[in-house]
Amino acid sequence: MSAESGKRLNKYISDTGLCSRREADKLIEQKRVTVNNKPPELGTKxxxxxxxxxxxxxxxAVAKDKxxxxxxxxxKPIGITCTTERHVRGNIIDAIKHKQRIFPIGxxxxxxxxxxxxxxxxxxxxxxLRAENAHDKEYEVTVNQPISExxxxRMxxxxxxxxTVTKPCTVKARGKFSFTIILTQGLNRQIRRMCEFLGYEVTKLKRTRIMHLSLDKLPPGQWRNLTEKELSTLNEAVRTSSKTATIDETSALNKNPAVQTQPAKEKLSLQRRGKGHQGTNKFSKK
Structure with a gap:
C-alpha cells in the first residue's frame, strides 16, 4: 500500500490542517479514512x-516547504469562542472568515x-502546546480588589x-488592581483559578504575547499573517520540541471548547476547598 519510509497516516492527515493526530486516529478507527480506496490500519505509512x-x-499532502x-x-475580542464548531454562535472560525481551513492553537x-x-x-x-517546552505566554490581568505584595x-x-501546584512564574504589579503574569503552562482557566484560590476575582484578562509574537497595535477583532521572520523564529523555537501533546493540552484541540481536564467531582471539591480558603486568606480583603 505504501512505502516503509513514508509518513504515518495520522501525521499525514494532521499536517494538512484537517484535524489533530489524535482526531485523525479516531477518523481511521471509525472507517472514515481510505488509502487507495481501501480502509487502512492505524500504523499505515x-x-x-x-x-x-x-x-x-x-x-x-502538504507542500514540503509548507x-x-x-x-x-x-x-480575539471578548465573547468569541475558540472552537471550530460552526454551529456554536460566535465561534472563532466565523469571526475570522479565513478562506482556508484553520484552527486555533490552544x-x-x-x-x-x-x-x-x-x-x-x-x-x-x-x-x-507542550507545556514542558516552556513557551512563554504573557497576560495582563485586572482583579476586583487591590493586590498586595x-x-x-503567592501567584x-x-x-x-x-x-496540582502551578509552576513558578513571573508576576509583576501594573497598578492597584492589575498585574502581568508570564506562564509556561496551559491548565484549564489557570489564571482565574489561581486568583480565585487566593480570594480574588478576575474582571479582565488579556493575553498580549506568545513567545516572540505580540499584539503590538493589532485592533481587537483583527488578524494578520505572521511575517517571514516571525515564522522562521517560531519554527526554530519549536524545532526540538516534542510533537506529542499531553492529555490536558490535547483538550485544547478538542471540538468541544468546554472539555475539562479532571472529573467533575474532583473539580467541585477543589473549588469548594478554594472558596473555603478565601475566608481565612490574610490579604484577600486588602
Missing part, C-alpha cells in the same frame, strides 16, 4: 503515490481577550489548583 480520502474527499500553510495572529476563554495563534499546519500545533509572591511561587 503514506507514500508519494498513495491517495488518501476522508469521508470520500481527497486529502492532498508554503501552502497559514499562520496568523488574531486579537484557546482563550470566552470572557478573555487577546492574542491567539491560528494555523492550517497540524504539525506545529502539538509542539507549541504577598498576593504577587509567582505556585498555587494548588486542579489537583
Amino acid at each position: 503514506i507514500g508519494p503515490n498513495d491517495e488518501v480520502r476522508v469521508d470520500g474527499k481527497r486529502v492532498n 508554503s501552502d500553510r497559514v499562520y496568523i495572529v488574531y486579537n 484557546r482563550l476563554d470566552k470572557p478573555s481577550e487577546g492574542l491567539i495563534l491560528l494555523t492550517s499546519d497540524g504539525d506545529i500545533v502539538n509542539k507549541i 504577598r498576593f504577587l509572591q 509567582a511561587r505556585g498555587v494548588p489548583i486542579l489537583g
Whole structure:
C-alpha cells in the first residue's frame, strides 16, 4: 500500500490542517479514512503515490516547504469562542472568515481577550502546546480588589489548583488592581483559578504575547499573517520540541471548547476547598 519510509497516516492527515493526530486516529478507527480506496490500519505509512480520502474527499499532502500553510495572529475580542464548531454562535472560525481551513492553537476563554495563534499546519500545533517546552505566554490581568505584595509572591511561587501546584512564574504589579503574569503552562482557566484560590476575582484578562509574537497595535477583532521572520523564529523555537501533546493540552484541540481536564467531582471539591480558603486568606480583603 505504501512505502516503509513514508509518513504515518495520522501525521499525514494532521499536517494538512484537517484535524489533530489524535482526531485523525479516531477518523481511521471509525472507517472514515481510505488509502487507495481501501480502509487502512492505524500504523499505515503514506507514500508519494498513495491517495488518501476522508469521508470520500481527497486529502492532498502538504507542500514540503509548507508554503501552502497559514499562520496568523488574531486579537480575539471578548465573547468569541475558540472552537471550530460552526454551529456554536460566535465561534472563532466565523469571526475570522479565513478562506482556508484553520484552527486555533490552544484557546482563550470566552470572557478573555487577546492574542491567539491560528494555523492550517497540524504539525506545529502539538509542539507549541507542550507545556514542558516552556513557551512563554504573557497576560495582563485586572482583579476586583487591590493586590498586595504577598498576593504577587503567592501567584509567582505556585498555587494548588486542579489537583496540582502551578509552576513558578513571573508576576509583576501594573497598578492597584492589575498585574502581568508570564506562564509556561496551559491548565484549564489557570489564571482565574489561581486568583480565585487566593480570594480574588478576575474582571479582565488579556493575553498580549506568545513567545516572540505580540499584539503590538493589532485592533481587537483583527488578524494578520505572521511575517517571514516571525515564522522562521517560531519554527526554530519549536524545532526540538516534542510533537506529542499531553492529555490536558490535547483538550485544547478538542471540538468541544468546554472539555475539562479532571472529573467533575474532583473539580467541585477543589473549588469548594478554594472558596473555603478565601475566608481565612490574610490579604484577600486588602
